Amino acid sequence: MYQDPAFSRSNPHVAIPSATATSMPPSIAPLRVGLLGLGTVGLGTYTVLRRNADLIAMRTGQAIEVVAVAVRNTARAQALLAPEVTLLSDPFALVDLPEVDVVVEVLGGTTVAKDLVLRAIANGKHVVTANKALLAEHGNALFAAAQAQGVVLAYEGAVAVSIPIIKALREGLSANRIEWLAGIINGTSNFILSAMRTQGVSFAQALADAQAQGFAEADPTLDVEGGDAAHKLALLASNAFGTPLQFAQVHTQGITQLTGEDIDYAARLGYQVKLLGIAKRNEQGLELRVQPCLLPQDHLLAQVHGSMNAVMVKSDAAGLTMYYGAGAGSEQTASAVIADLVDLCRSARLPAPLRVPYLGIQASALKPLPVCNTGHAQSRFYVRFNIGAHTYSPTELLAQCHAAGLPKVELHSFSDKGEQLAVVLLTQALSPNALDAALAALRQVGAVRGAVHTLRLETLQ
Amino acid sequence: MYQDPAFSRSNPHVAIPSATATSMPPSIAPLRVGLLGLGTVGLGTYTVLRRNADLIAMRTGQAIEVVAVAVRNTARAQALLAPEVTLLSDPFALVDLPEVDVVVEVLGGTTVAKDLVLRAIANGKHVVTANKALLAEHGNALFAAAQAQGVVLAYEGAVAVSIPIIKALREGLSANRIEWLAGIINGTSNFILSAMRTQGVSFAQALADAQAQGFAEADPTLDVEGGDAAHKLALLASNAFGTPLQFAQVHTQGITQLTGEDIDYAARLGYQVKLLGIAKRNEQGLELRVQPCLLPQDHLLAQVHGSMNAVMVKSDAAGLTMYYGAGAGSEQTASAVIADLVDLCRSARLPAPLRVPYLGIQASALKPLPVCNTGHAQSRFYVRFNIGAHTYSPTELLAQCHAAGLPKVELHSFSDKGEQLAVVLLTQALSPNALDAALAALRQVGAVRGAVHTLRLETLQ
Structure with a gap:
């Protein structure tokens, strides 16, 4: 493997020796990645893949190499990438490259990204994406296309950034019937709520602070109105309950109407206000809702502060489990994207029916559940x-x-x-x-x- | 699949339809499990495998069936098991059964269990175990034997009961260099410490209460002296840092010498006393220690109460992540044992070098790290x-x-x-x-x- 000195960060915590020709199975060729986008997540993915290349190969049994990157500004990218990486300005050309085994889609957006993912699939390529909006809106069609082509479509980075929650639901808890899950799955909102509570500032002030500190976008609508959390909740719920994606039915309420007064009263009563995504089986079907809720001060989810995320799951055998980690960040998301690539090195070699199913259970068994009017929950x-x-x-x-x-x-x-x-x-x-x-x-x-x-x-x- | 009515628990939360002949790939035969032991974990595993059989098959793409059980008291077992399960009083006969694909060892102990696991491996059978003492003490030899035979030896249930922490370290965080991990990994000790703090009782009284409530064994030595946590820490550390198991070098101190006075003083200073297992890279090598520590009251690990467990991991890309769940329990442990069986349905079909390695990285790359005298940490x-x-x-x-x-x-x-x-x-x-x-x-x-x-x-x- 080529090692770009610019990416070999000196790290006193490096415990694991370098991959050597003798320790790697020589017969297994590298997994060849084509990267769509070199923004925050794309660059993080490229950086971590290179910095930890030896370690990743030692964990995987196969090397993972970025062979091509598609990006609008190729001049800027050229300075960031090793010379042997093919640089393209046309993303559609990337998904057609024969030397690409897997397309990593970290462009964002739901229109061009959808066309690109469908074309990659049609070309028989596996896809890894961190694009929650794309999957929430078009996931059912994309998974059907991937199934028809027999390719993997993985998305750990789309749900709770660094937290391996999709893996936990689909694999770690595979023995369990899930009763409910509840998560703090939007880092921006949680950052704002934490600031409102601890600094006594208004929503508007907390949002402005979050924007100044890079924890909120210039247009924060998707975060503070709950849409982003709803995207993620739809993905979590399908994996928990064996349904197709039911994003359109997520009851969604953001935090823009919350006042400091309510946060103060809640605190005095022993509660914190958190924006929760909740998916719960009840007798009528499924509750799917994103809304600010009071949570007892001593609840573990109430201890999730700032931009951190966490998902709690209640299931019949394991009982309560919780998964906690960063709710934002370049390398934090890259961690999940790369975990999907590592898994792909294995799953690509399995007969499709034995792979981890796209939404946790075999596609033939997916069944929509009536999403109950939350007016009744x-x-x-x-x-x-x-x-x-x-x-x-x-x-x-x-x-x-x-x-x-x-x-x-x-x-x-x-x-x-x-x-x-x-x-x-x-x-x-x-x-x-x-x-x-x-x-x-x-x-x-x-x-x-x-x-x-x-x-x-x-x-x- | 045979459905024993005794095990089909009515559950209003059942979201997922039954497996049917059409939805299951007909060509994939069930994974046939031989169960060594029908104690707390063994019976839990059998119960959950049967109760959730359809769901598990839908998640896995393959059915998982217990075909044989070895247990001393076959009369008692007969009443608990479906009639088609082969019941044996000789565990060595079970590991020789040609119809067993995978042996689940939930006997406990390190002598007979070791012989049984080695014989199962020699017979070419995969092994799943929840026996932390066996692995901490003999794991290096057992993994070497499994590697030589090309079989899987999985142990999620050995570390933190229901928490998929081995999966998180080996797969979810596969992109990451781990800097440290710290866990509350003994439910009994945490239960006792929680009681000492909240009820103001002595260690002796809290232990007696824990025993009365079933949260401590009649002989609690392994739990309260830190040995059990040390077993688990050795397994966690190897998976985090790419070392062979170094159990003998874990610095181990229990909670028997703790006084209520120290817990009170700590609380007044804003700290909680927790029995932590810590594995940390430093410049000399590795710290491996189990000991009661003060932890700031607002630290997330300080919110882990009663018999619950949690492991926090700091790594270079993902940053801080934490994994929380039950630290004890029959079905809680079964959840992890079955997750290993589900994974096995996949990994058994992979070339051995592409399977998830026993200790997180390829065996050829495992390298012991000097465990520093904790006198210097x-x-x-x-x-x-x-x-x-x-x-x-x-x-x-x-x-x-x-x-x-x-x-x-x-x-x-x-x-x-x-x-x-x-x-x-x-x-x-x-x-x-x-x-x-x-x-x-x-x-x-x-x-x-x-x-x-x-x-x-x-x-x-």
Whole structure:
């Protein structure tokens, strides 16, 4: 293998000796990678593949080499790549290269990327991608195409960056029926929520800080409105429950409407507000939802701070397991992309029916589950609203709540805000529909005025 | 597949349809398992394999069937097993059965188990084991034998019960150079430490409670003296750092000498005491140690309570990742044993050099690392001792500490205990050897008397 001195980082932690001709099976040719894109993830993948080439080969039994890169700005790329790497400005030319065994798609976007992946598949090439939007939106078609061609389409880097959660669901927990999974799967949102809580800043300020520190994009919509988490949740849920991707049915709510006031009240009640992606079997089918929730302060997911990610899984044999790691980053994502390449060295040699299935179970057994209207999914709720200062005493308000269908409500705040009182309630477990009905009844008797802020309270045990 | 009604547990969370003749590739015969032992883990494995048989086949592309069980008390076993399972009282007869593809060793012990595993290997059978003592002590020989015969020897269930940590190290993090790993890898000890902290009970009382609740064995030595954690640490370290097993060199200290006083002082200083297994590269080689340590209260590992386990890994590309799950249990361990069987359905069909290597890297590249005398491994330390009530003022004691080689010591307690004062210090980072020298100097000037309690303080970032 060619070793570019620019990429051989001196590292005192290098424990593993270099690959040598004698230690590598000489008959196994390298896996040849074509890289679509040399942005954050692409460059990270190239860098780690080269820096740790010997170690990766020793783990894999086969070397992995980037033989071609397609990138718009070839001049910039030329300075970053070893001279023997074929550099192309046309990504479609890359997926046609006969010397490429596997295409790594880290371009982003869902249009050109889809065409490229389909063409790579049609050319009989395996594909590794970290593109969650592409898979959430077009995954069913892409997996069907890959299945028809007998190629692998792997995507560990698309879900929770460095965390090997797809591997855990499909392989580590293969003995288990999954009951639910819940994850903090958007690093930007978690960074913002952590800042709002610990620094007492507003959403807007926390977002601006996150942007300044590189933890949020210039256009943060996909992160803070929950879309990115919904992409990932769709992939997680299919692997957990044996369904085709059901992205369009993920109930998605972001964090842009959250106020520091709610985060403060939650903290005083012993809870943290986290943007959770939750997939849960219930008697009607499947709950698929991304929304900010209250989580008990001592829950392990409540200890996941800043831009970190974590996914907790409840299953019948293993019980509770959790997987934690970086929610963003170049080499962090590369770690997952390369793990897929290492797996590919093995799975490419297996008969297709014995490979790890694209969505965790054999394609012929995938079956959509009815995604229940989350209006029916029960939980406790946090409710905050204002009422006029002299409308009701606490006892009278509780009586009105009981009458309105909230028999076990807890009144946690009843604080003076001048003309108004700020009321904070924790309800018993009920459906959002039942909560809405109760709030409408309270509004009718003047016990609720103006905006009502509600958040689900999850215990996740 | 035969379905024993006794094992088809009704489960509202069953999302995945049954395997059918059409959905299973008809050409792939079931993987035939011979089970050595029907104790906690053996029965759990049998139960989960049968309960989730359809799901497992859908995930695997191949059915997995227990065809034979060897157990001392065949009468008891007969009542538990389906009639078509061959029941043997001689385990050596089981490993000779031609119809067994893979032997699952869940007997425990290191003598007979070793002979059985070697004979199974000699017979060309793959082996899955959850026996950490067997592997820690004889793993190098067993892996060599397996390599010579070209069979798989898998052991996910031997390390952290349900947590797929061996898979994470060998596959999920295959792109990474590991810098360190640290784990809470003994459920019994963690249960006892959690009880001492939250209930304020002594070690003896917490142990008795753990025994009463089934979280500690009648003979708890292996758990509370750190031996079990050392077995697991040896396996984790080899997979992380590409070394043969170096179990004999694990520095091992249990929790039997810990007092409630130290746990209380630690809590007041913002730390928890956890029994950690730590493997870390340093400039001299490798630290391999199991010992109770102070860990900052807000560290994620400090949130791992009761009998739960977790392993945190620091690596060059992925950064920090953590893996959390049950540290004990029948089906929890079965989950890992079955995951190994599922993997085997695939890896058995690969050329041996392309299988996931036994210890994470190709056997030819394994290389022992010097395990450094932990007397040289630096960290901050918690130090507690008593001095006479009127020997030194706090200022004088600090001056003595500075003179004795502890220039940045923090004096955190100086509390009256009648004739004596209880002193609690946190030192700067130094080696245990340097600490011992400083304490000897302090003893000489009468600034230390009687027993000194020291604990490492780990930050693990």
